[in-house]
Amino acid sequence: MGKSTRNVKNSFITLSPSFFTHLLSVSPFSTPNKNPSPNLSLLFFLSLSILCTFSGICLLTFYPISRNSIPCSALSPSSPLSPFLLASLSSVLKDYSPNTRNYDEPDLSSSAMVPLPARGVAANPNISAEGRDFWKQPDDEGYRPCLDFSLGYRKASSRISKEKRKFLVVVVSGGLNQQRNQIIDAVVIARILEAALVVPVLQVNRIWGDESEFSDIFDLEHFKKTLQADVRIVSSLPSTHLVSKQSIENQIPYHVSPMWIRARFLHQLNEEGVLILKGLDSRLSKNLPLDLQKLRCKVAFHALRFASPIQDIGNRIAQRMWIEGPYIAVHLRLEKDVWVRTGCLTGLGDDYDRIIANERDSNPDFLTDKLNIAKSARRLAGLCPLTALEVARVLKGLGAPSNSRIYIAGGEPFGGKQAMQALMDEFPNIETKETLAREGELTPYMKRCSVLAAIDYIVSLSSDVFVPSHGGNMGRAMQGHRAYVGHRKYVKPNKRMMLPLLEDESVSEEEFRSGIKKLHKYSKGQPVLRNNKLDRDVLAYPVPECMCKR
Template sequence: MKTVVFKSKMKWAALLGLVLSIFSLVSHLFLARYTGRYLVEHRPQITIFTWRPIFETSDVLHTNAKFMRLWGPVKSLGSLMPLANPRGTYKAPGLKHNGFVFVKIRGGFHEIRNAISDIVAISRLLNAALVIPELQSTTSSKGVSSGFKSFNYLYDEDHFVAALAKDVMVVKTLPKQLKVAKKNNDVPVFTVRFSTSPDFYLKSVLPMLKQHRVVEILVPDGGCLQALLPPVFEEYQRLRCRVAFHALRFRREVQELGTKIVRRLQSSGRPFIVFDPGLTKDALAYHGCAEQFQDVHTELMQHKRKWMIKHGVIKGNLSVDSVQRHLNGTCPLMPEEIGIVLRAFGYPQDTIIYVAEGELFGGQRLMIPLHSMFDNVVDRTSLTTIKELTAIYGHEDFSGSLSHPLPPVVSEEMRIAAWKKSGPRPWPLPPPPSRLKYQYNSEGWWGWVAQSEREPQPTIMELRTQAHKLLWDAIDYIVSIEADAFIPGFDRDGMGHPNFASLVMGHRLYLNAATKTFHPDRKTIALLLEEVRSHLYQANRTWVASVRKHLTDSLIKGLTEAAANSKPLSFLSHPVPECLCIRRSSHLSQNSSSNATNIRDNIAMGVEYRCPEGMNGSKVSHLESYEEEDLEESDDISSKFFQQARMSAHAVETNMKDVQLEDQDENEGGER
């Protein structure tokens, strides 16, 4: 009887387990059916972002001399104020104009920004209405979201039109008749070179504009108007400033994400510095810096340099001495070198460093030394979630986004028909052909280097990534402008023109000239580093003082060098003196020595125009309450960094000597 009862209980237990298993399976299938597609979206919400700051101290003293040396504003530039408003007789655009200017712009972020400011000035010069420029990298054919036309993928279109209402008539599209003429290719097209003179537009473009009522201008290389204009065109320079610094506002979603990143960086209550490496393949190939890598990236750069030589972009030899070019300041400063310089200047290990343009050519391995010197090295990916980044792209169609085309599909009937038409077979039969070998997988992803002088055509995914990079650069641009300090690794692009970092430095100079913006001379830094190359992390106090003096001097002297080297190629990289004025404050008038220094530095930059009365505030600088820190005086941060390196090297050397002595004793004992 007991056995029957036990078996009955076992059956009920087994039945209950089976029912629970079925219920669990049905529940999992239901969840997978209705919630599986949302798992990827909600997963990043578990953590806000991946950065977890590491700080040695809980608070920072914002009032001592050392803090002011590292983060404080430049006193001699404190009286400079932004002023891009017209200063003379300036007429607003009328309803009567000579025609419409339709523009197509190619290139990256800094080239687009330069070109837009130039084309607005050109439109006013021609008394023409400007059609919203078309950015070739953001058209629907490049795989971007169809919700954006082109210009509004990156910038706020409505704000652009409204901000320039008193300068140029801006329309969103051509009139119907001119649209038909453009569609039938009855519109004159001008492909303009970099830094074209105003005379070309007045003598060549203007007559065609008056005749056809519309002209199309193609801008392939960025700036389409020469940077330095005669004094009679000075108002056009200020128009460039109004376009770049006021009218070009990023799309709302992009602006909000950039502002959110800035707030997250500032949430710790500590200042942060932005570092822009400037390591792009085109720039490294153009300037002959291939031997700095010694891997497959060198081969890719040499291939690009060969193409540049063949097409006349550069004149020179394919193989150059990259080491010598680095010593001459032609090549960029590597992240490791920037890290050593910043530690020598006195920035502590827990300094927050935001890396702009984080897609380095050469890979993230180049950032390893910088990460070892600073604990809080971040970029936009570590301060945002995947959902936040993908939200700014809009809805994108992935149906045609295969990275490479698939081989054609051959049916069995087609195979049989081809077999019957092929004629008699040789005997014996040849071995079967190997599997189809496509160009993109022949030697890895760089296999095309050995097969063709041309790079393979970009796929839809690669074109889409190029469009995304414009948004990434826009985010980095917002963060760079708001940073407490900025330092570039390189300031030239793949055409020898000022790059992203140059635009950032020009914008920071315009908005607040006194902010900490370093302009390191690459040649001087390279020679300083070469002096201690054999003991790079064991520098003495004299060397540290030399680095500090150079970086401190670069805050002022770098502006003079930018006026001589960058401004002739890009006005926005140094909008001085046209777009700045001198503010006379009561504080400066009381301190004669400080006032004399300020006037001397400002006049050296060419700024002599006095700000209007409304801008002459009585803001007292809080820097005068503190004494200047002696650059030659050792501080705990840099001394500790280099002292630890010397102690480590000394310990290794001592251990080596001990090992040699032990080996010598063993040998002597063996001889005995």
């Protein structure tokens, strides 16, 4: 043998080749000597036992076990389960082996925010065939959550999750779902820069004046624990990194890549130890490496759980809707600021439109998206929210029974009851969080719009059918989250294609229904691959990066 020997090391023991040379020398397979030992059999079985033990240790050491991940194969139930169990990701992960995860880390199977189970209506004789078709849930095609990160990602995690020199501070703005998007990207950017993330700062919303902090809305300890294997998260900057004046970076182009992030900020972060970013909305590319896409899903669907008081009241209100049977959640965007921002007509008459026009003239920076387009052109381009009347017609066209129970998510409609009347005339069983809440339940949150939006989010997630009246962050978040927890039915109105049907008074009711159903034949929540259009948001289209087939 050579003078130097290589030691084979792992986290359990250290052995050298000389040890096996000795074992071979005493085994029955070695050349027998002239005076065999009477303990030869004992030595052989001892050596065989040690060799088997070593082989097992090597297998456990080098087999790529995914830390804090959800393997696809573990997410498909092998036998029929009750509806209640099927509604919970934890139930379909009972086969998830405890040997594959670190008990200091949370089990993702129990960390996801899941809805109440969908209500079956197929056996109800009082519902028409059209009604049964409306309530029918889409085929999930066997897709289940699948967040198994690569070996390279997991190896880097042991170093990144202990970072104590570099810190990223992020200031997020907007409403609840806009805040969620920016927090998700903040975690991903911290991972890209291999920096510790300070708990994101929520900027006071200038429209609603909501002064809620992160821990007022989200479960902070759950957030930290769920992501502890990915990014180190701290509540505040250490005193060693506090500076009297720190520049805030807010000039980030749209849809930048991880390479751009590193090239722009890594040197500065290494030099100063602190980086403060603001205005992250839509700044990070939708097309990221696979592990970073999975991290986005992990943050969105697992780490960003609402604070316990919010989750509790949201669950109570959802149960009050659910206990009465299947229900529709409609995110009705009729708030004053929506009409100001979109530059559209309210459909409530000249007096209301004049109020909106004056508000827009006073705040020209509120108007968003293609400023030079006329009001009529904006509507034809699908940039305007559906009115209550249009939502009613779409629901009827899709086959919703007139006695359907509808939960309205969203803020106070501009125009009050008048704005809602057309929908109430067609569907009288309408509820909101205000009508469902018991006396005093919502009182602590009446001036905290993000909390009220979180309650809407919880109740909408448990609905049997979800319909947004306008695009935006809530609609995209609900689309992806409902897909992730079982592909719950989601109908995205095709506003551009519907307008001829909505505005042509010569179209009969039967023709209208046929046209609406045809337009939305594939808009029912079935799995849609994100990579068919790479610029799609993985949080709205989690297949195939975050979900896979058995």
